[in-house]
Amino acid sequence: xxxxxxxxxxxxxxxxxxxxxxxxxxxxxxxxxxxxxxxxxxxxxxxxxxxxxxxxxxxxxxxxxxxxxxxxxxxxxxxxxxxxxxxxxxxxxxxxxxxxxxxxxxxxxxxxxxxxxxxxxxxxxxxxxxxxxxxxxxxxxxxxxxxxxxxxxxxxxxxxxxxxxxxxxxxxxxxxxxxxxxxxxxxxxxxxxxxxxxxxxxxxxxxxxxxxxxxxxxxxxxxxxxxxxxxxxxxxxxxxxxxxxxxxxxxxxxxxxxxxxxxxxxxxxxxxxxxxxxxxxxxxxxxxxxxxxxxxxxxxxxxxxxxx
Amino acid sequence: xxxxxxxxxxxxxxxxxxxxxxxxxxxxxxxxxxxxxxxxxxxxxxxxxxxxxxxxxxxxxxxxxxxxxxxxxxxxxxxxxxxxxxxxxxxxxxxxxxxxxxxxxxxxxxxxxxxxxxxxxxxxxxxxxxxxxxxxxxxxxxxxxxxxxxxxxxxxxxxxxxxxxxxxxxxxxxxxxxxxxxxxxxxxxxxxxxxxxxxxxxxxxxxxxxxxxxxxxxxxxxxxxxxxxxxxxxxxxxxxxxxxxxxxxxxxxxxxxxxxxxxxxxxxxxxxxxxxxxxxxxxxxxxxxxxxxxxxxxxxxxxxxxxxxxxxxxxxxxxxxxxxxxxxxxxxxxxxxxxxxxxxxxxxxxxxxxxxxxxxx
Numbered sequence: 176x177x178x179x180x181x182x183x184x185x186x187x188x189x190x191x192x193x194x195x196x197x198x199x200x201x202x203x204x205x206x207x208x209x210x211x212x213x214x215x216x217x218x219x220x221x222x223x224x225x226x227x228x229x230x231x232x233x234x235x236x237x238x239x240x241x242x243x244x245x246x247x248x249x250x251x252x253x254x255x256x257x258x259x260x261x262x263x264x265x266x267x268x269x270x271x272x273x274x275x276x277x278x279x280x281x282x283x284x285x286x287x288x289x290x291x292x293x294x295x296x297x298x299x300x301x302x303x304x305x306x307x308x309x310x311x312x313x314x315x316x317x318x319x320x321x322x323x324x325x326x327x328x329x330x331x332x333x334x335x336x337x338x339x340x341x342x343x344x345x346x347x348x349x350x351x352x353x354x355x356x357x358x359x360x361x362x363x364x365x366x367x368x369x370x371x372x373x374x375x376x377x378x379x380x381x382x383x384x385x386x387x388x389x390x391x392x393x394x395x396x397x398x399x400x401x402x403x404x405x406x407x408x409x410x411x412x413x414x415x416x417x418x419x420x421x422x423x424x425x426x427x428x429x430x431x432x433x434x435x436x437x438x439x440x441x442x443x444x445x446x447x448x449x450x451x452x453x454x455x456x457x458x459x460x461x462x463x464x465x466x467x468x469x470x471x472x473x474x475x476x477x478x479x480x481x482x483x
Numbered sequence: 484x485x486x487x488x489x490x491x492x493x494x495x496x497x498x499x500x501x502x503x504x505x506x507x508x509x510x511x512x513x514x515x516x517x518x519x520x521x522x523x524x525x526x527x528x529x530x531x532x533x534x535x536x537x538x539x540x541x542x543x544x545x546x547x548x549x550x551x552x553x554x555x556x557x558x559x560x561x562x563x564x565x566x567x568x569x570x571x572x573x574x575x576x577x578x579x580x581x582x583x584x585x586x587x588x589x590x591x592x593x594x595x596x597x598x599x600x601x602x603x604x605x606x607x608x609x610x611x612x613x614x615x616x617x618x619x620x621x622x623x624x625x626x627x628x629x630x631x632x633x634x635x636x637x638x639x640x641x642x643x644x645x646x647x648x649x650x651x652x653x654x655x656x657x658x659x660x661x662x663x664x665x666x667x668x669x670x671x672x673x674x675x676x677x678x679x680x681x682x683x684x685x686x687x688x689x690x691x692x693x694x695x696x697x698x699x700x701x702x703x704x705x706x707x708x709x710x711x712x713x714x715x716x717x718x719x720x721x722x723x724x725x726x727x728x729x730x731x732x733x734x735x736x737x738x739x740x741x742x743x744x745x746x747x748x749x750x751x752x753x754x755x756x757x758x759x760x761x762x763x764x765x766x767x768x769x770x771x772x773x774x775x776x777x778x779x780x781x782x783x784x785x786x787x788x789x790x791x792x793x794x795x796x797x798x799x800x801x802x803x804x805x806x807x808x809x810x811x812x813x814x815x816x817x818x819x820x821x822x823x824x825x826x827x828x829x830x831x832x833x834x835x836x837x838x839x840x841x842x843x844x
Contacts, residue, residue, distance in 0.1 A: 213633070253821070257821070257824055257825055261824075261825050261828040262491070262828055262831070262832065263824040263825065263827060263828065264824070266572055266633070267775060267820075267824060268821075268824050270574060270771055270820075271772075271817060271820040271821050271824060274768055274769075274771070274772065274813070274816060274817045274820065275814075275817025275818065275820070275821060276817075277813055277817070278810060278812070278813025278814040278815075278816060278817045279813075279814055279817065281808075281810035281813055282808055282810035282811060282813065282814045285808040285810055392810075396641070397637070397638070397640075397641050400634060400637050400638065401638075403634060404634045404638075407631065407634070441649050441652070441653065443645040443646070443648050443649035443652070444645075444649060446645050447641070447642050447645045447646070450638040450639075450641045450642050450645075451638075451642065453634065453638050454620075454624070454630070454634075454635050454638050454639075457624075457628075457630040457631065457634060457635065458624055458628045458630050461628055461629040461630045461631070462628045462629070464629050467629065480491065
């Protein structure tokens with residue numbers, strides 16, 4: 176393999192993995208607080224649409240990312256109100272959120288399909304980007320890629336080393352016990368859910384401004400669900416989310432480079448790979464019931480209400 | 484700031500009357516939302532609502548379309564509801580539907596001459612079996628390897644759709660079809676007979692009604708159905724009684740997969756009449772909403788299926804008449820489910836601010 180091809184595969188893997196990193200890290204925080212939000216796909220789509228719309232009309236990518244985070248967080252707020260305040264079933268509400276996000280984004284984005292947009296540009300890192308091999312390999316990404324690594328660092332630091340992170344984990348393990356110890360369970364779960372919405376929005380924004388800079392109905396094509404699977408794959412640990420996301424990123428770009436790699440398989444078969452890999456990975460992780468039992472937040476998906 | 488503003492009081496017994504009125508409340512809220520959305524879009528709201536909800540039903544053809552679109556929704560939802568009641572979350576009905584279409588289409592394309600009169604029934608059976616086989620994958624993985632059936636069944640949706648596209652770009656493509664990714668049209672004798680002339684609804688309606696009846700019998704009259712219900716409502720009690728969890732999961736997934744597969748078969752052997760890259764406009768996902776709005780009960784599901792079908796027709800109609808996007812349908816569907824989930828709060832809780840607490844001696 177020539178070094179050019181290697182660089183191309185490596186960088187496109189990182190880029191393809193970035194939305195997964197954002198979405199899965201956010202969902203990890205949500206689940207560590209004991210909330211299972213299956214609406215990642217819907218929030219990603221709303222984020223992608225908001226980012227695209229702002230980007231196409233103002234040409235300002237920073238603003239586009241903010242709009243995406245805000246729009247998706249609004250959807251997460253809806254989920255939080257329904258499941259936390261109104262005690263709706265989390266699985267059903269998450270599904271509803273995905274279906275709603277799909278419908279709403281298709282509806283609002285009806286006039287945006289086919290519009291040109293500004294692509295997120297690589298960060299201008301003086302002289303670092305000109306280093307031989309390392310430059311093109313590591314220092315020619317856009318800001319969002321570096322942002323995802325920063326997010327990873329912040330989340331693992333938050334969960335492991337801060338008091339607030341400990342409280343969040345306590346709420347996820349047992350909401351009742353945390354409540355009886357005087358922890359504001361509702362407030363913590365609201366905050367975690369909103370944070371998950373925010374990052375899903377950023378994931379969507381990356382789709383429609385960097386990965387495929389355009390708006391297409393349902394353009395996340397299951398990435399939100401793959402992010403959910405990644406959290407299980409990672410046994411709720413941030414470092415493994417990162418690893419998993421890059422593995423999946425590699426899987427999705429295989430199709431782009433299949434010609435250069437000399438693979439003669441129908442493109443649809445290659446497109447199936449990430450989905451098949453998700454299933455295989457889930458089987459490998461869940462095969463041992465103890466892995467899940469020991470790592471899954473104990474009150475994941477269970478509703479809690481201080482009055483009930 | 485996010486201090487709990489709403490005080491809830493758990494009802495001693497879930498309210499039965501609200502269980503039935505909650506869907507009606509949700510529909511009402513959806514129509515009101517529609518009123519607001521149409522106004523915001525600069526349409527005369529009442530006129531638009533009439534075009535959306537009433538006009539499609541004023542012709543015989545329209546009524547046929549209502550039944551035609553309700554059939555796959557109800558078929559999928561009947562199976563899904565059985566699983567949801569047992570806490571088995573098959574959300575991949577869309578994939579099982581696609582595989583059902585693929586299998587029945589394969590029979591119709593390649594074995595029809597050899598099978599003669601049996602071709603149509605066997606194509607239907609093949610579709611059902613295909614859907615079952617596709618649902619057996621999450622069932623096996625869940626019972627054997629403890630993987631989430633939610634994620635597996637959903638991943639299989641994408642795989643099934645890509646598989647169908649792959650076949651239609653490959654050996655199943657119509658040789659005289661100008662390279663369109665679609666198969667040859669099936670022979671006339673292979674299509675399901677129409678209910679009556681001048682519209683498109685076919686015998687699939689009868690299958691659906693029979694299955695709705697069977698589903699009611701199963702869940703309310705048979706011990707097997709009772710066991711599934713207990714597994715969903717009280718897993719610990721089910722385990723104590725010795726009801727097998729594996730058995731529940733397998734049964735729920737096989738039945739829902741079979742129903743979805745049959746729905747897919749009826750689509751290609753009915754209105755579509757060939758294989759093409761998109762078989763359904765998301766019936767498998769909309770069926771999740773149908774199942775919930777129908778209270779997971781066969782009668783409710785039939786009614787909810789008709790309503791959801793009307794949402795598709797209404798969406799098409801306002802697109803045609805008012806040049807509004809047909810994505811309105813998805814918007815209405817999502818909102819409806821949200822309102823229902825919110826309204827469900829009042830089944831189990833009450834807001835004490837409405838009544839002063841009674842003090843008993």
